[in-house]
Amino acid sequence: MRYWLFKSEPSTWSWDDQMEKGDAGEEWDGVRNYQARNAMREMSKGDRGFFYHSQKEKAVVGIVEVIAEAHPDSTTDDDRWDCVDIRAIAPFKVPVTLDQIKGEPTLSDMVLVRNSRLSVQPVSEDEWRQICVMGGMPADS
DNA sequence: GCCAACGTTGGC
């Protein structure tokens, strides 16, 4: 299993919106960036991801699961763009802020820190476990 | 609201 991070502006698509979709989940559509798309093409069903709120909040707020592998993005006819489907698994007990992440030397190589503009990105297993714990969740969430 | 960083586009 691999780990990922999905970034969204809460005003466009929030964790609450994602939770409302329940187990049926929702397409992670609208991505128009090759690096982010390539990350989604590498995902397997069952992979886990962090749900991150950008802009005002700047925090990891929950855990999602990939429930459908890359397929054409239904919001465009342009066949360059694919997306996966994800469902919410559990909210963090406490959100883990970007400031906290930047304050941890062991997390300084995270893509979130290194390339803040990339909206879909890989997370290493070590990073995953550490941030889960910081969010009040089991390390093997 | 500003601006740095970065990705994309299009002219040459």
Add this chain to the structure above:
DNA sequence: GCCAACGTTGGC
């Protein structure tokens, strides 16, 4: 194929 111009993202 290079690179200048432009647009967008997201942290501050």
